[in-house]
Amino acid sequence: MPFMSAYPTVRVSLLFLAIAIGCAFFADLSITAANPWKDLGNFFLGLVTPDFFSYQGLATALLRTVAFAFVGVALGSVFGFLLALAFKWTAVRVFCSVIRSVHELFWALIFLQFFGFHPLTGVLAIAIPYCGIFAKVYSEILDEVDPEPSRALPRGTGVVSSYLYARIPQCWEQIKTYTAYRLECGLRSSAVLGFVGLPTLGFYLESSFAQGLYSEAGAMLILFYLLIATIPLWLRRQTLPFYLAAAPFCLGDGFPIVWGNVSRFFTEDIIPAPLRQGDGWAGLADWFADIAVTEALPGIWNTLLLTQMALVLTGLITLLVFPLISRQFGNRPTRVGGHVFLVILRSTPEYMLAYILLQIWGPSMLPAVVALALHNGGIIGHLVGRQSSSIGLRPDAARGLSRYGFEIVPRVYRSFLALLFYRWEIIMRETAILGILGIHTLGFFVDSAIQNIQFDRALILIGVTALLNIGIDKLSRFIRGRLALQTLPTC
Incomplete structure (x- = not known):
């Protein structure tokens, strides 16, 4: 019976996994930087040697x-x-x-x-x-x-x-x-x-990275993490x-x-150019068609590709990191370290993290996918980890991987899915805006239109982005309803 009741959630999970794998074949996930590992090392060196006074x-x-x-x-x-x-x-x-x-x-x-x-x-x-x-x-x-x-x-x-x-x-x-x-x-x-x-x-963070001042950028990030972590104080x-x-x-x-x-x-x-220039309704139709073919449809395609890959990778990261803070695993020192790690993940804005990874790996969808997944995985992992800590187990319950796979994950999986689908629309919003960094999502075409002083085109594309987000939100609600998942998870 438990397996049969869980079957719809497993089927939906496998469907989304298959979609994400399919999206990966169409996405640009290349690393184009000349020496990405050296750049990554310089970034981490800046974090461990911050310059707070420069x-x-x-x-x-x-x-x-x-x-x-x-x-x-x-x-x-x-x-x-x-x-x-x-x-x-x-x-x-x-x-x-x-x-x-x-x-x-x-x-x-x-x-x-x-x-x-x-x-x-x-x-x-x-x-x-x-x-x-x-x-x-x-x-x-x-x-x-x-x-x-x-x-x-x-x-x-x-x-x-x-x-x-x-x-x-x-x-x-x-x-x-x-x-x-x-x-x-x-x-x-x-x-x-x-x-x-x-x-x-x-x-100032963008300025420091542009000049290669990693210690200065590291200081800014550390202060920002401390600002977020000490909010209760x-x-x-x-x-x-x-x-x-x-x-x-x-x-x-x-x-x-x-x-x-x-x-x-x-x-x-913001008045459409054909109306300002007196081209009439025929000119307006051609103008809309041009936006749709050259900007809106490519932007929607890339936005959906990136979103679906980030959504599934978020789920995988969540399942990997939530045990770091769960009382069902590890000990107090490891859980403290896990909390610090998840605070860093969820406190770093997706846009900021994507910008950093773009400087290190070069322009492609990979930095955006990883940034979105790490940030949202940190948020959901924190919530699922807290929920798993409250689960009562028998004294003779299995330990290690058996406890994880047979005791804990089946009990938190529905809440995990609810939270993941709840953040689907949020991931979509962030995916669109990451186009400003040069990734060809809808945000790229919005930013290009604004840079070219074509505010009428920009507003149309922003409207397309809004409709796409609303559509994903409706689909998310429909799936949560069909699976009887909580609309607003209490965990």
Whole structure:
């Protein structure tokens, strides 16, 4: 019976494995660097010999990284909560799906065109997609609470009062925990915004790598890991109001906004070229066809290839690393080392890791696949490892590989699959944006259009990216539903 009940999950797993193997035959996974092992050695040497004093602006970069994260996440959580109260309306759900399906870097590239290098660009780039994410997750949390307390309220009680007095108190801890996790994500997003020119950690990290200053880059990475790992120490309920009040003043000034650029962007730049030039609807059809054939379809193909390979490799890495922190395996020192290793994996943004690997291995899909798999494998491995630690085994239970294969993996496999499919759409978002690094996913064509001042084409391609992400999210929900996996795993 257990085998029969597990058969659908095994069949789906093997299907996705076969698809990923098929994708590998069409993908460019070559290593083109002249001496990749030497470059990899120099990178690790920089990590073990960090130079914390060579760059005077390092403290300012970290401060602005934290400030952008706090302001962006705070705005996203407030407006996301308000949208969560109306999430049952179809228009609200569609709106939230669209804004969260566009990556923070795409939002930053859009806002750079009319706000320029102003702090508002970075804040909105984080706040808008996070607003959609918060709305979705908050609504799911609120829907799971016991409805009985709401029925006990006096007749005529408003919707807001009902949530404040009957629903939110029941799930406050879950809301607080998820918001804290999203702040950690916000720190990663804020750091990555530096790769498009905003004054956060990514900007200085890219500069150090470009100059071959690996010790300086290693120092930045170590400080970023420490910043993420010590969040429970420096982020307390008593200090949170101070951080929120101080963060807006630590964003920097940037360049002033030229409001004429804002007006021109909406009235001219994003209007399709055939309409601006008076070519009519026939010209518009040819323009759309050209975008579809030369940019959208190749971008979709490469995005799907990369996503499916990264998804399966994420699953394989998860199954390999979760025992590192599980109490069912090893001892206390090995689990401490495992925790440190997984903190590094999940704290390194995919974009940042892909950039590093591209410098070492050269331009191909391989750095992107490995970066996505390591980051997401670290996240899911941490969650599955925690869940496996709570499993009670008989005193005479098998040990070693037998315990892993016959006792633990079968018991956590459904939760593992739920988490993997839950992150499928997230991997797709990251895959698209990695095109900015030169990999021919949709992000490559978006970035090329923006560099050529073709904002109308860029917005069309960003819209294609959003629709692709929404489609993957729907497919993921369908598969989780058919396999009776939890929509939002509790582990």
